Each structure stands twice: as C-alpha cells, then as structure tokens.
Amino acid sequence: MSVEEQVGAARPGDEVVKEARPTRGLRGEAMRRLLRNPMAIVGFVLILVFVAVAVFAPWIAPYSPKDNSWLSEVRPGVYPGPSAEHWLGIDPLGRDVFSRLVYGARQSLLIGVVSLAIGATVGVSIGLLAGAFGGWVDALVMRLVDIMLSVPGLLFAIAIAAMLGQSLTSVMIAIAVVNIPIFARLLRGEMLGQRAADYVLAARSLGISRAGIVFRHVLPNSFTPVIVQGTLTLALAIVEAAGLAFLGLSGSDPSAPEWGRMLTDAQVALTSAPQLALYPGLAIVLAALGFTLVGESLREALDPKLRR
Amino acid sequence: MSFLRVRDLTVTFSRPGKPPVRAVDGVSFDVASGQTVGIVGESGSGKSVTSLAVMRLLPARNVRVTGSIMLGDQELLTLPARQMRDVRGRDVAMIFQDPMTSLNPVVTVGRQLVEVIVRHDRKSTTAARHDAIALLDRVGIPDPVRRLREYPHQLSGGMRQRVMIAMAIACRPRLLIADEPTTALDVTIQAQILDLLRDLVEESGSALVMITHDLGVVAGLCEQVHVMYSGRIVESAPAAGLFARPAHPYTDGLLRSIPRIDDDHHGRLHTIRGSVRDVVAWEHGCAFQPRCDHAVDACLGGPPPVLDLSDGPPRQVRCPRPMNQPAPAPGTDRREVSA
Known part of the structure; x- marks a missing residue:
C-alpha cells in the first residue's frame, strides 16, 4: 500500500488495482458480500415469492377468498382435503384455502410495510432528537422509550389495538407503536457511539456546524443498524399481525383473508384437519424467515467486525 | 508579535x-x-x-x-x-x-x-x-x-x-x-x-x-521546542540549542535514548528508568525526580524553579540543576523566572 507513496506518484501497478475496482461505494461492497452469502439468497427468494404472491394475488388465486360456495361439502369433522379444484382443500366455512392463503399474503405485506414505515419514521425521529441533542432531551426521551420497552411487544400491541377498535388501521398503528422505541433506542445508541469517533472530532476541528455534524457525519454512519432492524422488524410485524388477527383484533370483516384469522378458523377442525392450521402457519414462518435471513445477512455484510 | x-x-x-x-x-x-x-x-x-x-x-x-x-x-x-x-x-x-x-x-x-x-x-x-x-x-x-x-x-x-x-x-x-x-x-x-x-x-x-x-x-x-513532562513544560529552547546542550535531565534522557548510527560503542540503548507513573506532584517537587539520575535534595520539598538560561533566543528550564551549562560567572546568579 505504500509503494505509490515511496515514489511520490502512483505507479502503474497500483493504478491497475484501482481501475479493476472502479469507484464503488461502501454499499456496493456490502452488496457484493451479501450476494455471496447463501442464506441471503434463500431469504431473497422467500421475500420475492412472498411479494410476488401478494402483488399478483388476483391472478394467482383461482377463487375469491370470500367465496363460500363449497359450504355444502363441509360437514363437522369432514373437510375436503387437497383436490384438483381446491389445491389445499376447503376450510370449515366452505372457502378455498389456497385462495385465502394467497390473498392473506397481501394483507400481511400491507400491514408489515405500513407499520414498519410508521414505526421506523417516528422511532428514527425520536432517536435522532435524543442522539443529536443529548443532555436532558436525551434523558427525557430515553426514559419514555424505556417505559414503552418495559411492556412486552405483543401485549402492548393488543392493548393498543383493543383501545383503537377493530380495524386494519388500528392493527397497523398498534404494531407501529411497538416498534417505535426499538428504532429510537437503536439510532440513539449508535449516534452516541459515532459522536465519539475520530472523524467527528476532525469535522469539529474544521468548524463544521452542529447540524452539519449530525446530518452529514453522525447520522449517515449510524443508519446501517436501522436498515438491518427494519428488515428484521418486517418479519416481526408479520408475526405480530397474525397474532393480533388470531386474537380477533384485525378487522371488522371476519371473512377477510388473513393468515392469523385462518389459524383461528382452523381451530374448530384442529383434531380432524390439522393441515388447515399448518398452511397459514407455514406461510407466516416462511415470510418471516425470508426477512430474518436477509436482515441477518445484511447485518453481517455491513458490519466490518463480522467480515470474513 | x-x-x-x-x-x-x-x-x-x-x-x-x-x-x-x-x-x-x-x-x-x-x-x-x-x-x-x-x-x-x-x-x-x-x-x-x-x-x-x-x-x-x-x-x-x-x-x-x-x-x-x-x-x-x-x-x-x-x-x-x-x-x-x-x-x-x-x-x-x-x-x-x-x-x-x-x-x-x-x-x-x-x-x-x-x-x-x-x-x-x-x-x-x-x-x-x-x-x-x-x-x-x-x-x-x-x-x-x-x-x-x-x-x-x-x-x-x-x-x-x-x-x-x-x-x-x-x-x-x-x-x-x-x-x-x-x-x-x-x-x-x-x-x-x-x-x-x-x-x-x-x-x-x-x-x-x-x-x-x-x-x-x-x-x-x-524552530522553538517545548518539552513537556507530567503536564508542565520542563524545558523551552530553540531546536539547535536544545539538541546541542539539553538543560533538563529529562530532555537529556530523551536525546540519549535515540539510537545513533555513529554510535561506536555498541552497548545497550539508554533508557530513562521507571515509568511516567512514578511522579511527584509538582507542588512537592520535580515530577521527574523519581526517574532522574541527577536528582539532589533540592529537587523535593517545593516546586522546582524555572531558570532563564537565555543568552540570546529565549531559553528556560524548570530544574534547579540544569545540565550542560557553562558555570555562571561568579557573583551573578541565574535569573529565576518563577517557581
């Protein structure tokens, strides 16, 4: 690395190395590491399938998810299993399970993305406030965050969803609120760590303003774990959404396709047709697994300490 | 200026x-x-x-x-x-x-x-x-x-x-x-x-x-050098003078710890004994006293004096017994700047 220094000017050999790797940002390097990780590829495939199913649900699902025209075929204890017409069988209320599963992806993705957007935005803002100002602002904000974190997540979401009443919006808000303190504390901690970094001292020694230091130096260096957390939070939001729906807190329409509600509906037939609970359960696990795998791989790819 | x-x-x-x-x-x-x-x-x-x-x-x-x-x-x-x-x-x-x-x-x-x-x-x-x-x-x-x-x-x-x-x-x-x-x-x-x-x-x-x-x-x-030890400047001198005639034993020790290519006796490199943690509070004497080869009783019992050695460019040393100095002319005392 010191050859070019010794000669005073770059030597041809050095140029070749730099040329082979043109100006590539940190993100480019992280992306390359990410794509070398098989776990990440599995995660990406799962997410891709999940998103594709959600987006193209009307074209994939053979029937309407609310269509209960096969109610006559259902008798207590007898639920038609997989067949050519109904790939995953019929549920206790006479609806096509496969169609409900496909449309359920839509609901899960919607709740996940919206609640993440709200939770991350508010959480990041609060964390930024605490991390940028420090002192009593930080102390006050972080005590509030601690209080929020002291309540178990799902319990907190149930309380909020119950308070706001049965609707999709209240589910999204409930899950978002649960995630606010997680993002706030993450960003704040990262920013406090970065504030002590050498490059921040160097920037201060050059007279860069406080706002400049926060927004151009500390924040961009603190954001990596937030991106990772965002991916992991999507997984969590899908599970939480299913949990709330399972408890009957999702929407006012009981026939709406929702993986959590499918679990509830399968309860009555658990002894005779356990596969009815298995399908939505698997869907929840696979979707959540996709985001978790990508999130964890992202953490590894971005964390210089874990670089292999 | x-x-x-x-x-x-x-x-x-x-x-x-x-x-x-x-x-x-x-x-x-x-x-x-x-x-x-x-x-x-x-x-x-x-x-x-x-x-x-x-x-x-x-x-x-x-x-x-x-x-x-x-x-x-x-x-x-x-x-x-x-x-x-x-x-x-x-x-x-x-x-x-x-x-x-x-x-x-x-x-x-x-x-x-x-x-x-x-x-x-x-x-x-x-x-x-x-x-x-x-x-x-x-x-x-x-x-x-x-x-x-x-x-x-x-x-x-x-x-x-x-x-x-x-x-x-x-x-x-x-x-x-x-x-x-x-x-x-x-x-x-x-x-x-x-x-x-x-x-x-x-x-x-x-x-x-x-x-x-x-x-x-x-x-x-x-051009000008200040040597610090334990929070205080112990010697200030123009670079040439400092290297030619270090006045403070600490400066002298530092200079003698530098390996010299023209050193004819291939002995051990000089080290300053002890560590920077062995200090005396400046109020009670010279902080360098525990590590100093030239220490005398006068080094303890009070803050060491700052002597003005300048015979031209500014030169000061915080030591009661500066080294490598021509003996002061009889009757004239070195100016003590402060204690």
Whole structure:
C-alpha cells in the first residue's frame, strides 16, 4: 500500500488495482458480500415469492377468498382435503384455502410495510432528537422509550389495538407503536457511539456546524443498524399481525383473508384437519424467515467486525 | 508579535469518586506568525490535551480549562461557541494522528473537502470543487479529479493523511496544529508528510505547532521546542540549542535514548528508568525526580524553579540543576523566572 507513496506518484501497478475496482461505494461492497452469502439468497427468494404472491394475488388465486360456495361439502369433522379444484382443500366455512392463503399474503405485506414505515419514521425521529441533542432531551426521551420497552411487544400491541377498535388501521398503528422505541433506542445508541469517533472530532476541528455534524457525519454512519432492524422488524410485524388477527383484533370483516384469522378458523377442525392450521402457519414462518435471513445477512455484510 | 499566546493553561479532569487530575498544569508558550513550534513529550505528558484545549475541543463535562489562550487579539477560552466554530478551520486547523479513522468513512473525499471550503469561504459547490481539486493536487495526490469521488477506504494511509492536510489547509488558517501527524504512518511516508508540511508552512506563512513524541521530527521541522513532562513544560529552547546542550535531565534522557548510527560503542540503548507513573506532584517537587539520575535534595520539598538560561533566543528550564551549562560567572546568579 505504500509503494505509490515511496515514489511520490502512483505507479502503474497500483493504478491497475484501482481501475479493476472502479469507484464503488461502501454499499456496493456490502452488496457484493451479501450476494455471496447463501442464506441471503434463500431469504431473497422467500421475500420475492412472498411479494410476488401478494402483488399478483388476483391472478394467482383461482377463487375469491370470500367465496363460500363449497359450504355444502363441509360437514363437522369432514373437510375436503387437497383436490384438483381446491389445491389445499376447503376450510370449515366452505372457502378455498389456497385462495385465502394467497390473498392473506397481501394483507400481511400491507400491514408489515405500513407499520414498519410508521414505526421506523417516528422511532428514527425520536432517536435522532435524543442522539443529536443529548443532555436532558436525551434523558427525557430515553426514559419514555424505556417505559414503552418495559411492556412486552405483543401485549402492548393488543392493548393498543383493543383501545383503537377493530380495524386494519388500528392493527397497523398498534404494531407501529411497538416498534417505535426499538428504532429510537437503536439510532440513539449508535449516534452516541459515532459522536465519539475520530472523524467527528476532525469535522469539529474544521468548524463544521452542529447540524452539519449530525446530518452529514453522525447520522449517515449510524443508519446501517436501522436498515438491518427494519428488515428484521418486517418479519416481526408479520408475526405480530397474525397474532393480533388470531386474537380477533384485525378487522371488522371476519371473512377477510388473513393468515392469523385462518389459524383461528382452523381451530374448530384442529383434531380432524390439522393441515388447515399448518398452511397459514407455514406461510407466516416462511415470510418471516425470508426477512430474518436477509436482515441477518445484511447485518453481517455491513458490519466490518463480522467480515470474513 | 506572537500570534498564539498561551498563558498558564491548566486543564483539570474531574473523575467521580477520585481526586481530579491536572493533565495540563500551568503551561505557557508563544507562537509567532509563521513560526514552527514543537511540543515534545511522552504519552500522558499533556501535549495532546494542550492542543485540544487550544482548539476548544475537549469535552465540556468533567473538564475545567483555565488560563488564557490568545489567538491574535481574541481570547479563545471565553469565545462563544458559535464564534469558536468560525475560528476552527478558518484561523486554526488541526491535523490528527490517525488518518485511518479521522475521515468520515461513508462520505467521498471530495464531499468532505468541499464541505469545509463551503463552510468558511462561502463559495458555491462548483467553485469549492475546483478548489478541492487544486488542494488535492497541492498535497501531492495524483489524479485528484478521480480521487475526489473515492471513499476514504479506497486510499492508503499516506493518501488519507494528505487528504486530512488538504482539509486543514483548505481555508488557509494562520495556525496549523499537527498532533502526531506521522505516528500512524510507515517510516518512508512519515518523511514525505513532514516534507509536505514544511513546504506548505513555508509557502503559506502559517504557523505550525507540531505535537510529537519524536525528537527527530522536531529536529527537522521546528524552530522553538517545548518539552513537556507530567503536564508542565520542563524545558523551552530553540531546536539547535536544545539538541546541542539539553538543560533538563529529562530532555537529556530523551536525546540519549535515540539510537545513533555513529554510535561506536555498541552497548545497550539508554533508557530513562521507571515509568511516567512514578511522579511527584509538582507542588512537592520535580515530577521527574523519581526517574532522574541527577536528582539532589533540592529537587523535593517545593516546586522546582524555572531558570532563564537565555543568552540570546529565549531559553528556560524548570530544574534547579540544569545540565550542560557553562558555570555562571561568579557573583551573578541565574535569573529565576518563577517557581
């Protein structure tokens, strides 16, 4: 690395190395590491399938998810299993399970993305406030965050969803609120760590303003774990959404396709047709697994300490 | 006509549950415009804290800074924070020890350089970019246009330190403080960076305070040298005089610990016995006394006197028995400046 220094000017050999790797940002390097990780590829495939199913649900699902025209075929204890017409069988209320599963992806993705957007935005803002100002602002904000974190997540979401009443919006808000303190504390901690970094001292020694230091130096260096957390939070939001729906807190329409509600509906037939609970359960696990795998791989790819 | 005038600078760190530590203890020195001044000392001697105090970059909590730091006719210690931010980078800039960590890793070199120029020179980004290219070229970075778009991790350590220097000189400060700017670099690059600094200072006429533990750096670069030990300056002298006739036993020990290529007896290298932790509080005597080969009873029992040895350029030593000095003429006593 010191050859070019010794000669005073770059030597041809050095140029070749730099040329082979043109100006590539940190993100480019992280992306390359990410794509070398098989776990990440599995995660990406799962997410891709999940998103594709959600987006193209009307074209994939053979029937309407609310269509209960096969109610006559259902008798207590007898639920038609997989067949050519109904790939995953019929549920206790006479609806096509496969169609409900496909449309359920839509609901899960919607709740996940919206609640993440709200939770991350508010959480990041609060964390930024605490991390940028420090002192009593930080102390006050972080005590509030601690209080929020002291309540178990799902319990907190149930309380909020119950308070706001049965609707999709209240589910999204409930899950978002649960995630606010997680993002706030993450960003704040990262920013406090970065504030002590050498490059921040160097920037201060050059007279860069406080706002400049926060927004151009500390924040961009603190954001990596937030991106990772965002991916992991999507997984969590899908599970939480299913949990709330399972408890009957999702929407006012009981026939709406929702993986959590499918679990509830399968309860009555658990002894005779356990596969009815298995399908939505698997869907929840696979979707959540996709985001978790990508999130964890992202953490590894971005964390210089874990670089292999 | 000193440009920087530090008087009785004292930095006290208070530690919860422990007695406070005086990292810098009544340090005074001057830097004339265009002058290069070295501050030498080992780890923990207070030299870096002195430089951070001048920049007012010490943390506000648990740190007390007293004394006076005059930059031109401005007292920096009482300057409001906003004005101090204007001073930093414009009037005084600092070069840090570790170029590997002193650049923002997620921002391109160009944007970091442009940020400084826009901040103080109130230029458009385009104009600042032109300046940035010229600056990178000036500090010896080949192909500056391309380097501007690169991230710090794409540059070698020496290159990064050149970028740091470019950022420091971007707004033509009248005082540069370099805190061990070559310590983290390879030996060959060290020499190049020092050459670059010397050239830049000569060219721009700005003053340079070089903080270092390396007497070799001082010998090649500085006009005036201050040797620090345990928070105080123990010897101040023009570089030539210091190397020819070190007056303080600590300076003498430092000089004798440097391996010499023309050393004919291939014996063991001289070391100063003990460690920097073996100190006497300055109030009770000379802090260096426990490690000093020339210590006498007079070294303890009270703060050692500061003697003025100058027979021309300013030269002072904080020791009752300065070394390598011609015996004072009978009847005349050495002037004692302070105790």
